Amino acid sequence: MSASPVFSSAVMGRPFIFSPRSSPxxxxxxxxxxxxxxxxxxxALSKLAAIVPASRLDARPSPEMVSSGIPxxxxxxxxxxxxxxxxxxxxxxxxxxxxxxxxxxxxxxxxEVCALVDASDAFDPVSAAAAGMELSRLLWVRCGEKYxxxxxxxxxxxxxxxxxxxxxxxxxxxxxAAGNGCGFSRWESQLGQMLKVTDLLLQxxxxxxxxxxxxxVPAQNARRIPLASWFRFRRAVEHTPTALLVLERQPIAGSxxxxxxxxxxxxxxxSGKKLSAVSRQLSGNPPMHSExxxxxxxxxxxxxxxxxxxxLERKPVQSTASFKSRAAxxx
Amino acid sequence: MFACIFIPDFSVQAILRFEPELRVCPVAxxxxxxxxxxxxxxxxxxxxxxxxxxxxxxxxxxxENLALRxxxxxxxxxxxxxxxxxxxxxxxxxxxxxxxxxxxNLAGLEPLLGPLPxxxxxxxxxxxxxxxEANIAxxxxxxxxxxxxxxxSGVTLIPEGHEAERLGNLPVDVLLESFSSSFxxxxxxxxxxxxxxxRWGIRKLRALAALPEIPVSERLGQQGLRLQKLAxxxxxxxxxxxxxxxxxxESVELEYPIVLLEPxxxxxxxxxxxxxARLRAxxxxxxxxxxxxxxxxxxxxxxxxxxxxxxxxxxxxDAKVFLKLLQLDLQAHxxxxxxxKIHLAAEPARPRALQSGLFQPVFPEPEKLELTLARIAGIxxxxxxxxxxxLDTHREGAFAVRRFAPVELPPADPKxxxxxxxxxxxxxxxxxxxxxxxxxxxxNAKEKMxxxxxxRLFRPPLGASVTLREAKPVRxxxxxxxxxxxxxVWIAGPWRSSGDWPEQEGWSREEWDIAxxxxxxxxxxxxxxxxxxxxxxxxxxxx
Numbered sequence: 001m002s003a004s005p006v007f008s009s010a011v012m013g014r015p016f017i018f019s020p021r022s023s024p025x026x027x028x029x030x031x032x033x034x035x036x037x038x039x040x041x042x043x044a045l046s047k048l049a050a051i052v053p054a055s056r057l058d059a060r061p062s063p064e065m066v067s068s069g070i071p072x073x074x075x076x077x078x079x080x081x082x083x084x085x086x087x088x089x090x091x092x093x094x095x096x097x098x099x100x101x102x103x104x105x106x107x108x109x110x111x112e113v114c115a116l117v118d119a120s121d122a123f124d125p126v127s128a129a130a131a132g133m134e135l136s137r138l139l140w141v142r143c144g145e146k147y148x149x150x151x152x153x154x155x156x157x158x159x160x161x162x163x164x165x166x167x168x169x170x171x172x173x174x175x176x177a178a179g180n181g182c183g184f185s186r187w188e189s190q191l192g193q194m195l196k197v198t199d200l201l202l203q204x205x206x207x208x209x210x211x212x213x214x215x216x217v218p219a220q221n222a223r224r225i226p227l228a229s230w231f232r233f234r235r236a237v238e239h240t241p242t243a244l245l246v247l248e249r250q251p252i253a254g255s256x257x258x259x260x261x262x263x264x265x266x267x268x269x270x271s272g273k274k275l276s277a278v279s280r281q282l283s284g285n286p287p288m289h290s291e292x293x294x295x296x297x298x299x300x301x302x303x304x305x306x307x308x309x310x311x312l313e314r315k316p317v318q319s320t321a322s323f324k325s326r327a328a329x330x331x
Numbered sequence: 332m333f334a335c336i337f338i339p340d341f342s343v344q345a346i347l348r349f350e351p352e353l354r355v356c357p358v359a360x361x362x363x364x365x366x367x368x369x370x371x372x373x374x375x376x377x378x379x380x381x382x383x384x385x386x387x388x389x390x391x392x393x394x395e396n397l398a399l400r401x402x403x404x405x406x407x408x409x410x411x412x413x414x415x416x417x418x419x420x421x422x423x424x425x426x427x428x429x430x431x432x433x434x435x436n437l438a439g440l441e442p443l444l445g446p447l448p449x450x451x452x453x454x455x456x457x458x459x460x461x462x463x464e465a466n467i468a469x470x471x472x473x474x475x476x477x478x479x480x481x482x483x484s485g486v487t488l489i490p491e492g493h494e495a496e497r498l499g500n501l502p503v504d505v506l507l508e509s510f511s512s513s514f515x516x517x518x519x520x521x522x523x524x525x526x527x528x529x530r531w532g533i534r535k536l537r538a539l540a541a542l543p544e545i546p547v548s549e550r551l552g553q554q555g556l557r558l559q560k561l562a563x564x565x566x567x568x569x570x571x572x573x574x575x576x577x578x579x580x581e582s583v584e585l586e587y588p589i590v591l592l593e594p595x596x597x598x599x600x601x602x603x604x605x606x607x608a609r610l611r612a613x614x615x616x617x618x619x620x621x622x623x624x625x626x627x628x629x630x631x632x633x634x635x636x637x638x639x640x641x642x643x644x645x646x647x648x649d650a651k652v653f654l655k656l657l658q659l660d661l662q663a664h665x666x667x668x669x670x671x672k673i674h675l676a677a678e679p680a681r682p683r684a685l686q687s688g689l690f691q692p693v694f695p696e697p698e699k700l701e702l703t704l705a706r707i708a709g710i711x712x713x714x715x716x717x718x719x720x721x722l723d724t725h726r727e728g729a730f731a732v733r734r735f736a737p738v739e740l741p742p743a744d745p746k747x748x749x750x751x752x753x754x755x756x757x758x759x760x761x762x763x764x765x766x767x768x769x770x771x772x773x774x775n776a777k778e779k780m781x782x783x784x785x786x787r788l789f790r791p792p793l794g795a796s797v798t799l800r801e802a803k804p805v806r807x808x809x810x811x812x813x814x815x816x817x818x819x820v821w822i823a824g825p826w827r828s829s830g831d832w833p834e835q836e837g838w839s840r841e842e843w844d845i846a847x848x849x850x851x852x853x854x855x856x857x858x859x860x861x862x863x864x865x866x867x868x869x870x871x872x873x874x
Contacts, residue, residue, distance in 0.1 A: 020462045034469050047638045056708060065548070068781070091851035091874060092849065092851060092854045092872055093749050093850065093852070093853065093854045093855045093872060093873055093874055094804055094851075094874065095782070095874065096874060097782070097785040097787055097874035098782040098784050099782055101782070101783070101785045102782040104785065110692055111691070111692045111695065112692040113692075113693075113694060113695055113737045117565060121788075121790045122787040122789070122790070122871075123719075123787075124728065124785060124786040124787065124788045124871065125721055125728070125730045125788070126721065126727075126728055126730075126784040127783065127784075128719075128785075129721055129784065130783045131782065131783040132783075135553070135718060135719050136720075136737060136738070137718075137737050138717050138718060139704075139716070139717070139718065139735045140716070140717065140718065140719050140732070141707055141715070141716045142711060142715040142716070143711055143715075144711070144712075144715070149674060171453055190637075192710050193710050197710055197711065199708050200703050200707055200710075201703065201707075204692050204695055204699050204702075204703040205693075205694075205695065205696070205699070205701075206693050206695025206696060206699070207693070207695060208692055208693055215787060215874065216787065241693045242693075246692070251789050264852075265742065265852070265853075301784050303782065307637045321765070323782070325782040325783060325784045326782075326783055326784065
């Protein structure tokens with residue numbers, strides 16, 4: 001018996017399956033041709049004409065960046081992103097309010113209309129004016145308990161000035177003592193107002209910058225803001241020319257913020273030793289105030305900004321930046 | 332050529348303007364002292380059901396579906412003002428002939444507004460848009476137009492020379508009704524004329540026009556001759572041209588007092604739409620809105636009314652925005668008593684016209700901003716939202732919160748903008764634009780720019796207990812906040828200031844800047860001592 005191979009198809013009297021005309025290469029060409037024909041037909045349908053294949057989708061456009069007014073901070077973060085939420089966090093006396101006011105001042109100088117939602121009613125117009133803010137372009141919303149305007153008490157009791165009905169300024173003579181208003185419900189009420197007001201401002205459009213000041217709100221209260229609210233704000237501000245800033249003690253917006261910057265005052269770290277020395281002097285011997293001039297602390301106040309998180313595509317060149325602030329009276 | 336706008340059953344239509352749902356019902360308008368009120372006007376549906384002028388209220392009880400309304404002079408005045416506005420939008424020469432009747436001169440308008448039939452149709456359409464149904468007649472002389480508008484319903488156009496022919500079919504009653512004000516002031520006089528013509532067998536104007544002039548003059552005098560001329564459509568006179576007054580007001584007297592805000596908003600909406608339509612007809616906008624409400628409880632006390640004024644930052648013309656603003660304002664300031672009469676007036680102003688530039692910063696839409704501010708004021712309270720303004724005083728931190736009305740920057744000089752754009756490299760990616768777009772500005776101002784140390788104020792200031800050593804604070808304890816306490820590790824001051832000493836409310840203070848050690852590090856505060864009371868306060872925190 002011969003050992004020549006016999007193909008089963010030949011045995012059955014049928015032609016070979018893989019004829020020369022049906023090679024794999026020709027099948028691929030056929031498939032490609034048919035696919036292109038089908039795609040052409042699909043593309044011709046009006047309903048499907050607007051559908052773009054996923055492979056051809058462009059990357060999401062980068063947000064427009066505006067200057068915060070502080071070159072060092074701009075080089076760290078790339079500026080403040082329009083259509084995004086930026087968080088600035090820091091402890092007391094860290095310089096976070098100075099950064100916020102300066103960013104607002106810079107925006108108003110550009111001719112933009114800005115809004116400050118002040119959850120704790122702590123905004124100081126004098127500081128803002130000193131930072132160069134055009135106050136007529138800033139909408140100030142003072143959250144707090146709704147109460148009728150108090151008339152200026154008499155001088156015999158308080159020493160406040162004659163101011164008229166429109167006066168609501170900071171008392172400069174004898175300030176009134178604050179009531180026990182640090183309760184939990186107080187912050188809930190103020191935060192509720194802040195959320196409602198922010199929603200309205202974001203819906204009204206046209207603001208160049210909206211800042212939420214939660215600097216005095218305790219962290220445990222600020223964390224009670226539902227994450228859904230921050231998602232809503234992020235969605236509302238998206239694709240708008242508004243830069244949304246949040247000033248807080250600790251990060252609270254989670255993944256909703258595009259940039260998270262932590263601010264700390266270098267003075268407390270660098271000069272701590274020196275201040276402790278003065279402190280000992282103050283407690284023991286008569287104080288020697290000449291050793292530390294007033295301008296030494298408040299002027300050239302060094303602020304360190306640290307970029308904790310950035311969800312923008314721009315890769316930061318550094319993680320920290322430091323800059324100095326000046327006192328309002330310093331030229 | 333002259334046109335006449337005539338509103339049949341004017342008293343009824345003035346009421347139906349504010350109650351359009353009554354158009355499908357028979358309506359009778361009553362006038363007089365209760366219970367002796369009599370019907371003074373009817374609509375066509377009421378006539379079809381058999382109601383007659385002069386019927387008393389008790390007689391009308393037989394009709395179940397008949398809507399009865401008291402005559403409202405204020406609504407008639409508003410309707411007449413609307414009618415004049417409509418006429419004014421076509422021709423500056425017009426005559427306020429009588430309530431519900433306006434004559435206007437159309438001479439020279441054809442090149443501007445099209446042929447006369449089109450003008451007549453447009454006029455009817457315009458009047459219809461403001462909620463009135465009018466008869467429009469266009470003829471060569473004003474009296475013929477007046478007669479045709481009274482006699483023919485819809486739009487009537489009579490070519491010059493065909494007046495006698497077209498007016499001839501009208502009954503004599505129409506002539507006497509049309510010119511009752513100029514011929515017979517009372518009903519008896521008109522009835523005498525009707526009786527005379529009836530006795531002569533003259534029932535149509537054609538018969539009156541065909542009478543020989545001399546016998547008419549002998550028997551009826553000069554008034555008879557004038558009536559004959561009018562019947563022929565041959566009388567001619569000049570219009571008593573009206574000087575238009577820019578008063579945009581609407582009033583509604585209510586049959587029953589309104590207690591809730593919702594029905595009030597329903598009525599306000601209609602009034603605002605009417606006011607806006609009138610302003611739009613004159614290409615104007617509203618700068619102020621005055622709302623005057625007569626209160627039911629206040630009438631017995633002799634108090635006049637409840638008044639609110641809305642001052643708008645820019646002239647606006649959107650009834651929905653006005654309504655929302657009024658609603659928010661009334662929610663914040665409720666009238667406090669049922670409302671029996673509403674009077675709404677708008678202060679006219681030229682509309683805002685500003686061409687925004689492509690390179691201008693974004694700016695909120697004024698209408699939207701105004702609504703947003705009103706809503707925010709409803710949330711945080713009146714006077715707690717606005718733009719801050721520093722007061723011209725040495726008093727620390729004195730400021731006032733004003734109305735927020737930012738002014739949009741005028742478009743920049745295109746040449747300057749172009750040159751500025753050339754300097755910018757637009758091909759560079761956007762994400763680096765923070766330092767690129769304002770590169771030049773940054774470079775120039777880099778040296779000068781630095782953040783100013785800001786103060787966060789405690790409102791109201793926190794009372795403090797301070798330990799002194801040689802008249803200087805060395806230890807601090809805050810009375811309201813336990814976390815603010817401790818040794819003062821650094822201090823600067825004091826800065827003394829005082830003012831308003833001749834006044835009763837003088838002030839004197841000493842200010843210290845202090846550093847207190849806390850868990851997070853050093854915290855800087857502003858410590859203030861009031862020299863008049865000797866009390867210490869923490870005014871704010873440097874941040």
